Amino acid sequence: MVVDREGHILTANHVVHHLEETEVTTHDGRRLKARVLGRNPYADLALLAADEDGLKPIDLGESSALRVGQFVLALARPQPGSVGVTSGIVTGVNRQIGGWRRFSVRDAIVTDARLNPGYSGGPLVDASGRMIGMNVAYVMNRGIAVSADTIRRSLERMAKGEDVRRAHLGVVASPIELPDEVASRPDVDQETALMVFSVEPGSGAKAAGIALGDVLLRFGEQKLTDIQQLEGVLGEEAIGKKARMVVLRGEQLKEIEATPAASG
Numbered sequence: 481m482v483v484d485r486e487g488h489i490l491t492a493n494h495v496v497h498h499l500e501e502t503e504v505t506t507h508d509g510r511r512l513k514a515r516v517l518g519r520n521p522y523a524d525l526a527l528l529a530a531d532e533d534g535l536k537p538i539d540l541g542e543s544s545a546l547r548v549g550q551f552v553l554a555l556a557r558p559q560p561g562s563v564g565v566t567s568g569i570v571t572g573v574n575r576q577i578g579g580w581r582r583f584s585v586r587d588a589i590v591t592d593a594r595l596n597p598g599y600s601g602g603p604l605v606d607a608s609g610r611m612i613g614m615n616v617a618y619v620m621n622r623g624i625a626v627s628a629d630t631i632r633r634s635l636e637r638m639a640k641g642e643d644v645r646r647a648h649l650g651v652v653a654s655p656i657e658l659p660d661e662v663a664s665r666p667d668v669d670q671e672t673a674l675m676v677f678s679v680e681p682g683s684g685a686k687a688a689g690i691a692l693g694d695v696l697l698r699f700g701e702q703k704l705t706d707i708q709q710l711e712g713v714l715g716e717e718a719i720g721k722k723a724r725m726v727v728l729r730g731e732q733l734k735e736i737e738a739t740p741a742a743s744g
Contacts, residue, residue, distance in 0.1 A: 481538050481601070481602070481603050481611065481614070482535045482536060482537045482538060483527075483537050483538060483540060483631075483635065484537050484639075485535065485536075485537060486529075486639075487529055487530045487531065487532050487533070487535050488517070488527055488528070488529055488635075488639055489504055489514060489527070489528040489529075489530055489535075490525065490526070490527055490528075490601070490614065490631065490635075491526050491528065491600075491601035492524050492525070492526065492600040492601040492614065492615075492616050493519050493520070493521050493524045493525055493526040494524055494600065494616075495526070495600055495601045496516055496526050496528070499516060500515060500516050501513065501514070501515050501516070502514055502515075502516070502528065504528065504530055505557075505560050506535070507557070509560070509561070510532075512530040512531075512532050513530065513531070514528040514529060514530040515528065515529055516528055517529045517638055517639060517641050518637060518638030518639065518640065518641055518642050518643050518644070519638065519643045519644070520634040520637075520638065520643070520644035521643070521644075522644065522646045522743075523585055523586070523626050523630055523634065523644070524585065524616045524617075524626060525614070525626060525630075525631065525634050525638070525644075526638075527634075527635065527638035527639060538603060538611045539609065539610045539611060540610070540611050540628055540631070540632065541605075541606060541608075541610030541611055541612045541628055542612070542628055542629060543573075543587070543589060543612045543613060543627035543628040543629045543630075544629055546570055546573050546589065546612060546627075547570065547573070548569075548570050548571060548572065548573065549569050549570060550569060550570045550606065551567070551568075551569055551606070551607050552567070552568060552569065552570060552591055552593060552604055552605065552606060552612070553565055553566070553567050553593070553604070553605050553606075553607075554566045554567075554568070554591070554593040554594075554595055554599060554602065554603075554604050554615050554623060554625075555602050555603050555604075555605065556595075556596070556598055556599040556601075556602035556615070557598075557602070558596065558597060558598025558599065559598070564596060564598065564599065564602075566593045566594045566595070566596070566599075567593055568591045568592040568593030568594070568623065569591065569592060569593075570589060570590070570591050571590050571591055571592050571622065572588075572589070572590035572622075573587075573589055573590070573627075574587050574588075575587075575588045575589075575590050576588070576708035576709075576711070576712060577590075577617075577619075577624050585616065585624060585626055585630070586630065586711075586712055586715075587627045587629060587630050588624055588625065588626065588627065589604065589612070589613045589624075589625040589626075589627050590622050590623070590624060590625075591604065591622065591623045591625065592621070592622060592623070593623045594618070594621075594623070595615050595617070595618035595623045599615050599618070599623075600615060600616055600617070601614065601615070601616075602614070602615050603615070604623070604625040611628060612625075612627070612628045613625030613626055613627050613628055613631075614626045614631060644716060645716050645719065645742050645743060646714055646715060646716060646719075646742075646743045647714040647715065647716065647717075647718035647719045647740035647741070647742065647743065648683065648684070648714070648740055648741050648742065648743040649683065649684055649685050649710070649714060649738060649740045650679060650680035650682075650683020650684055650685040650686060650740075650741075651676050651678070651679055651680070651683075651685045651690060651696075652676070652677045652678040653674040653675060653676050653677060653696060653707065653710065654674065654675055654677060654707070655672050655673070655674055655675075655705070655706050655707060656672065656673060656674070656675045656695070657671060657672055658670065658671060658672060658673055658695075662728070662731075667733055668697060668728070668733070670697065670703050670705055671705070672705045672706065673695045673696060673697050673704060673705065673728065674695065674696040674704050674705075674706075674707065674710060675693070675694070675695050675696075676690060676691070676692060676693065676694045676695070676696065677692065678692065679691065679692060683741065684738050684739045684740045684741055685738060687738075687739070688725070688736045688737060688738035688739070689736055690725075690727065690736070690738065691729070693729075694727045694728070694729050695727065695728040695729075696710070696725065696726075696727055697726040697727065697728055697733075698724075698725060698726040699713045699723055699725050700713060700723050700724060700725075714740055718740050719740060719741065719742045720739060720740075720741070720742075721739065721740075722737045722738070722739050723737065723738055723739070723740070724736075724737055725737070725738050
């Protein structure tokens with residue numbers, strides 16, 4: 481999708497994979513050389529630059545006003561010269577979707593529009609034709625799209641030739657149900673948390689003293705009831721900043737300070 485008049489083209493990062501240069505075919509059959517300017521691999525976004533004037537950008541809408549039940553169209557050009565379109569409704573908004581291809585989409589849009597092979601990187605548009613998301617996956621009969629608001633936040637950074645980064649704490653953790661006597665404690669007050677199964681040497685978690693078997697309850701003000709919430713607080717803004725964490729070790733609550741590093 482052309483996103484501005486400077487020739488910047490947005491697609492899914494998994495489409496271009498590790499390529500630094502590629503070829504883009506326009507709707508009228510022109511074949512343009514394009515280079516990858518920047519990536520947000522954690523949201524599956526890649527921005528390309530094509531040395532071509534007169535490319536008409538898509539109308540980038542806003543996704544914050546989307547409602548469940550709203551009509552949408554998923555568009556794609558799976559083969560040169562052909563346009564594919566499927567329709568559906570929004571079935572979920574502001575979802576945290578992850579667990580495949582190493583990316584985790586925050587504020588994802590979920591629809592029941594079928595995404596056929598070749599739809600990744602294509603626009604999800606509303607009834608007015610405004611792009612409110614970019615389709616990236618089809619999971620369990622549901623289309624997953626990166627929201628326009630997430631795209632807008634990444635575009636300026638990628639257009640400068642920079643990759644969007646994420647913070648890295650350095651733990652492998654999994655959700656567990658807390659025993660009733662623990663969950664009901666006033667200083668806990670949550671039914672699930674994250675148990676640590678490994679700690680990476682040299683990581684922020686290791687330096688903070690997080691240990692195997694610790695149960696992570698909170699990161700800053702955010703309760704950690706599932707892995708998506710941990711991923712949600714480890715955005716780029718968390719890199720290099722001390723955060724207060726609450727950890728359950730045995731029956732004792734401990735407050736520690738951890739400093740996430742930049743993800744490699």
